[in-house]
Amino acid sequence: MWLLTPLGFAGKLLGAFRKQLSSLWGSLVPLLLWLRSAFWLAGTEGGQRQQGRKELKGTRQEEEASDDQPLTPTSVNYHFTRQCNYKCGFCFHTAKTSFVLPLEEAKRGLLMLREAGMEKINFSGGEPFLHERGDYLGKLVKFCKEDLGLPSVSIVSNGSLIRERWFKSYGEYLDILAISCDSFEEQVNVLIGRGQGNINHVENLQKLRKWCRDYKVAFKINSVINRFNVEEDMREHIKALNPVRWKVFQCLLLEGENTGEDALREAERFLISDEEFEDFLERHREVSCLVPESNQKMKDSYLILDEYMRFLNCTKGRKDPSKSILDVGVEEAIKFSGFDENMFLKRGGKYTWSKADLKLDW
Numbered sequence: 475m476w477l478l479t480p481l482g483f484a485g486k487l488l489g490a491f492r493k494q495l496s497s498l499w500g501s502l503v504p505l506l507l508w509l510r511s512a513f514w515l516a517g518t519e520g521g522q523r524q525q526g527r528k529e530l531k532g533t534r535q536e537e538e539a540s541d542d543q544p545l546t547p548t549s550v551n552y553h554f555t556r557q558c559n560y561k562c563g564f565c566f567h568t569a570k571t572s573f574v575l576p577l578e579e580a581k582r583g584l585l586m587l588r589e590a591g592m593e594k595i596n597f598s599g600g601e602p603f604l605h606e607r608g609d610y611l612g613k614l615v616k617f618c619k620e621d622l623g624l625p626s627v628s629i630v631s632n633g634s635l636i637r638e639r640w641f642k643s644y645g646e647y648l649d650i651l652a653i654s655c656d657s658f659e660e661q662v663n664v665l666i667g668r669g670q671g672n673i674n675h676v677e678n679l680q681k682l683r684k685w686c687r688d689y690k691v692a693f694k695i696n697s698v699i700n701r702f703n704v705e706e707d708m709r710e711h712i713k714a715l716n717p718v719r720w721k722v723f724q725c726l727l728l729e730g731e732n733t734g735e736d737a738l739r740e741a742e743r744f745l746i747s748d749e750e751f752e753d754f755l756e757r758h759r760e761v762s763c764l765v766p767e768s769n770q771k772m773k774d775s776y777l778i779l780d781e782y783m784r785f786l787n788c789t790k791g792r793k794d795p796s797k798s799i800l801d802v803g804v805e806e807a808i809k810f811s812g813f814d815e816n817m818f819l820k821r822g823g824k825y826t827w828s829k830a831d832l833k834l835d836w
């Protein structure tokens with residue numbers, strides 16, 4: 475009884491102040507949450523990444539300070555196959571293996587990339603339409619657009635194996651189709667290793683262009699300027715095809731791919747000087763969709779994944795693979811990618827890459 479009296483008194487006292495205490499607690503909760511997230515952000519990876527992003531927008535000094543921040547795989551080039559039906563003499567990604575990941579494993583890796591911040595995926599090879607006659611590629615394209623909701627899904631292909639039925643099945647999920655075209659003269663294509671035999675290269679390009687329009691896919695052209703096409707004037711052909719972008723690369727040597735002892739190609743005879751490349755660009759200056767890419771700009775400004783989903787580091791003039799993202803995760807693997815995010819931004823790597831935003835007059 476002697477115990478109940480003070481307890482009862484304390485209970486009554488608490489009851490009297492409960493309303494005031496709960497309103498005080500209510501106003502403290504947001505403040506405490508804010509303080510906790512502020513400290514957490516400052517001390518964790520997420521905070522470092524957010525700070526890194528801000529720094530990218532800031533001064534050059536600030537950009538340098540962000541160099542050791544985790545990289546974001548905003549735009550990824552996935553070379554899921556090395557097999558190709560052509561034999562271009564300067565090929566940068568040769569048929570050293572015939573490996574292709576099982577579809578579900580490839581999807582798992584793509585999901586991991588999306589979770590790590592990927593916004594654009596580009597499927598390349600080898601020739602991406604070769605494996606399972608383009609069905610494997612189509613399933614990945616559909617998965618990336620429909621399941622992952624990626625803003626941009628694109629393909630680079632030599633164009634020789636694409637059929638209209640592919641557009642019927644998968645065209646709606648594709649933002650951009652880039653076709654490699656190094657020359658409009660069949661003889662030059664034969665010299666390069668892109669001879670199409672009975673197929674007329676220009677006619678094939680026009681057919682692909684039409685399908686892109688019919689199925690609402692943005693059409694792009696990629697050209698590698700080399701010893702055999704450096705004198706060519708492509709202005710009229712390019713203007714007639716009217717691509718959204720014409721990417722013009724300077725032929726590049728990569729040890730183990732197109733130069734060196736264990737390479738499958740010897741690309742030295744294809745090389746041109748920086749001046750010759752500049753002359754080519756000057757001749758085509760009036761083509762407004764031209765996007766030039768010199769060796770310097772190309773180097774290290776692409777995030778490249780090989781057929782095992784390993785990032786390929788080109789900083790030493792060859793492709794040194796990281797561990798697979800499927801084994802160690804994106805954040806760990808990307809540290810070995812050699813990716814230069816500043817150069818990626820400087821070369822205009824981020825552009826309007828979703829067909830919804832391109833506002834094309836199909």
Ligand code: SF4
Nearest residue numbers: 558560562565600632
């Ligand atoms: S089409 Fe592309 S992947 Fe095939 S050999 Fe030529 S450069 Fe290499």
